[in-house]
Amino acid sequence: MAIAGRGELEATRKGAKDLFTDNLLWGMDDSIWGLYGVPGQPASILVIDDVIVDLWFGELPEAEMRKRLDALVALTN
Numbered sequence: 001m002a003i004a005g006r007g008e009l010e011a012t013r014k015g016a017k018d019l020f021t022d023n024l025l026w027g028m029d030d031s032i033w034g035l036y037g038v039p040g041q042p043a044s045i046l047v048i049d050d051v052i053v054d055l056w057f058g059e060l061p062e063a064e065m066r067k068r069l070d071a072l073v074a075l076t077n
Contacts, residue, residue: 046072 036045036052046054046068053075054068 048072048075 042059043057044055045052053072
């Protein structure tokens with residue numbers, strides 16, 4: 001799941017089209033921000049079965065991101 005920024009819907013759609021080839025559905029429901037305790041972007045949340053297993057604010061170096069994603073995958077095996 002990806003939560004789009006609090007920008008205009010059309011700008012969000014254009015940005016998604018430039019980044020993703022999948023058919024993503026976009027809406028303007030800001031309640032998702034509060035559900036995950038996200039005050040703003042950039043923020044990343046890794047979730048398994050409705051449980052937050054990792055959360056951070058700001059950017060991470062690629063190696064750290066891969067480490068966290070590998071840990072997430074290991075939890076699902």
